[in-house]
Amino acid sequence: MPDPSRHRLFIGGEAVDGAGETFTVVNPGTEAVVAEIAGASAAQVTAAISAARRAFDSGVWSGLPASERAQALRRLMAYLASQRERLVSLVVAEGGCPVGSGTMFAQVHAPLQHGLEVIDLFLKLPEFEENPLPFAERITPRGGAIQSLRRYEPMGVVAAISAYNAPFYINVWKVLPALIAGNCVILRPSPLTPLSALIFTEAAEAAGLPPGVLNVIAEAGAEGAVTLSTHPDVDMVAFTGSSAVGRQLIAQAAPTMKRLQLELGGKSAQIYLPDSLAQAATAAAQVCLAHAGQGCVLGTRIFVPEAEKARAMDAMASALSGAVAGDPADPKTTLGPVISAAQRDRCQSFVDLAVAAGAKVVCGGKRPDRPAKGFIFEPTILDTPDNKNPAAQEEIFGPVVSVIGYRDLDHAVEMANDTVYGLSGYVIGKDTKQALAVASRLRTGTVNINGGMFSPYASSGGWKSSGLGRERGVEGLRVYQQVQVMNIQGA
Incomplete structure (x- = not known):
């Protein structure tokens, strides 16, 4: 059984023991118990949200130049890459993916590379873009110049709720785009496959991320996920899972008007x-x-x-x-x-x-x-x-x-x-x-x-009951940002 000390939550920059219900992780291929996890209590879920809110509002992360965020996230990815074989073992043990399967490339090896590439892609995106005003609208009646710009700003606090089928891959594709865009994140994995998410605790410490920028919680049930999708201090929910749960999240997020990115079911x-x-x-x-x-x-x-x-x-x-x-x-x-x-x-x-x-x-x-x-x-x-x-x-x-x-x-x-x-x-x-x-x-x-x-570099996303928003590519980065239009007239 893996070292229990590696199964700690990460809240406000500190690795902590869960104070909630303890649950087991079972190897679906052998039915053996892989680990016992002390899950997050309701108070710890709220503490994670508060830590992310404080970190975002302080500007300790969003206020950094994107190049400095990129340096920290490359350190995070370097730590994860150093744990490649361990990640493979975790995906086998908790997810049941055959070690010799070609799918293992998508489970571990590809996301380790994709995480770096998404950082590079973000750095190539403009921080602002000019709106395509007609020539006649660029001049005021008094002869002054008008400029209209779109600025891209981070959403704020992002709750990332991931699925069990490709846990490490999905976690990377929620955490990295959200963080490089300047957001602060609470990662909540599936209770069936939490181990490949809890490794982000170690990666955040190794990268020296400021406290509260990345928080990782695990839980036995869904109470914490409900809190993440209803709490007013959470600005966005990124979720991968079934269409049925996606519909529940839409209803839960509606009263606080959260941004949603949902990758849901398919019947392709x-x-x-x-x-x-x-x-x-x-x-x-x-x-x-x-x-x-x-x-x-x-x-x-x-x-x-x-x-x-x-x-x-x-x-x-x-x-x-x-x-x-x-x-x-x-x-x-x-x-x-x-x-x-x-x-x-x-x-x-x-x-x-x-x-x-x-x-x-x-x-x-x-x-x-x-x-x-x-x-x-x-x-x-x-x-x-x-x-x-x-x-x-x-x-x-x-x-x-x-x-x-x-x-x-x-x-x-x-x-x-x-x-x-x-x-x-x-x-x-x-x-x-x-x-x-x-x-x-x-x-x-x-x-x-x-x-x-x-x-x-190529996005994916669902139509109809398969989801909202896109992952990967430019759209998968911009979904973690909001647009501010600035209209400027010369004095």
């Missing part, structure tokens, strides 16, 4: 054009073996030509036949667990609902006999008769995909858009012009044509 479509059916063979494996399907942007609805559907599903099943389920710490494991027994049961319930509504299980569809331990659900392909099936409409968040046939591309687009979600989408086709035409009709915040992009 993969559309394979008729000229690229062969590439659909790996479509299910790309979802099911990517951290057991626990990714909001994964293409869990796979659309192929109706006449080729049976052949495509056979190829998909063949690609999954060699999946190795087991302990995520074993380099041979390719299929790890979902996060909890409750989430495994959710996968089963949706398979059952799908079958009751006319779907057929092509492969998987249940908990495997082996291994005996771990919250593992078999990689599952559902022959889904239409897009109205429950498995095609609801986010399952597990290794379950629906394969749906389309009559023509208009039909494929119609079904892809027939969802409350709009987070991501995929179009695969040799005819790039045709693929682009299909992609441009999808009602979703990101569309990937013949491959995706994982870059700090």
Whole structure:
């Protein structure tokens, strides 16, 4: 079991023991207890908010030149990079991501680089921009000059509430943009995966951040998260999680008019054009073996030509036949667990609902006999008769995909858009012009044509029930700032 001294909260520049309810962190791959955490009490949550408020209002951080904030944050990232192997172990132990999985790159290695790149990107952004006034409006009736400028200022105190599926990655993509923009932050991780957030306590100390600039709290329940989304001293909430919880946060934040950045659920479509059916063979494996399907942007609805559907599903099943389920710490494991027994049961319930509504299980569809331990659900392909099936409409968040046939591309687009979600989408086709035409009709915040992009310079964000605001890229930095317009007339 990891050293308990490393499980302390960080409030007002001090590492402190939690005074609230103690909770356990369980390895979802072995069901063994990884750690016991003393969570934050209600008073400690309030203390963290107060510490952040004092630090922001004092200007000790927001008043620094961006270049000086950048120096401190590079020290923070350097400490995290020095803990690379430990971070990998934490993501395996608390999140269940297989150590040998390609997903580990996104979990740990990419965010360690992205954190540095987002600092560099921010330093390239102008502190102010000129509004595009028409020439005639730049002169007063008396002949004086008029200038109109947009200034970018930090929001203030930001509550960062992260999810369990990619904890370190998500934490980096909330903490770093908010801090480099001059805000003060309270980071509150998922109770299922708090360890990779508590490491920020050590990083903040190593970087010498002023007291209150970064605070880290963990808790057993959701009371602290509710406080963060309702307290008047919190100016913004950045949240990654389910759409249902996102709707609750919107209601909780409304009375105090908080800025919200929400990355929520998804039910993304993969559309394979008729000229690229062969590439659909790996479509299910790309979802099911990517951290057991626990990714909001994964293409869990796979659309192929109706006449080729049976052949495509056979190829998909063949690609999954060699999946190795087991302990995520074993380099041979390719299929790890979902996060909890409750989430495994959710996968089963949706398979059952799908079958009751006319779907057929092509492969998987249940908990495997082996291994005996771990919250593992078999990689599952559902022959889904239409897009109205429950498995095609609801986010399952597990290794379950629906394969749906389309009559023509208009039909494929119609079904892809027939969802409350709009987070991501995929179009695969040799005819790039045709693929682009299909992609441009999808009602979703990101569309990937013949491959995706994982870059700090390209933003992502949801439409409809998939969220508000953007992460990464210029938009993912500006969301942590507010605009002040200055209209200046010459004396």
